[in-house]
Amino acid sequence: MASTIRCDIVSAEAEIYSGEATLVVATGEIGELGIAPKHAPLITRLKPGKVVVTTPDGEQLDFAISGGILEVQPEMVTVLADTAVRAQDIDEAAVRKAKEEAERVLAGRGEAMDVAEAQQRLAEVSAQLAALERLRKNLKH
Structure with missing residues (x-):
């Protein structure tokens, strides 16, 4: 073992x-x-x-x-x-929506959160999306 x-x-x-x-x-x-x-x-x-x-x-x-x-x-x-x-518990639609909002704030078109919070949120949701992609890749094999 x-x-x-x-x-x-x-x-x-x-x-x-x-x-x-x-x-x-x-x-x-x-x-x-x-x-x-x-x-x-x-x-x-x-x-x-x-x-x-x-x-x-x-x-x-x-x-x-x-x-x-x-x-x-x-x-x-x-x-x-x-x-x-x-990874298998991630709600992809909610994550993609959060990513779009964080990107909008960073581009100066949003007001819901400050830049530091938006950068942190973008890093979090990007990690979740990467985990989802890896899970999908593993399921194909």
């Missing part, structure tokens, strides 16, 4: 995932991080983006997060996110 590490992904609202993994990939502030069993301990901030968990049977689970903290201990990796959602 392959070596595994425990992975927990939690948001402010709920526990999103808890289980064993052979690899966890997330987007840190300075780039992609790949966490495998027996990884050195670390704590880092995460950018809005995707988290991909590879299970012991080889399945890849995609999650979209709004940013947060990644903590690695010798036997466990924890993702603490403000918001997190499984």
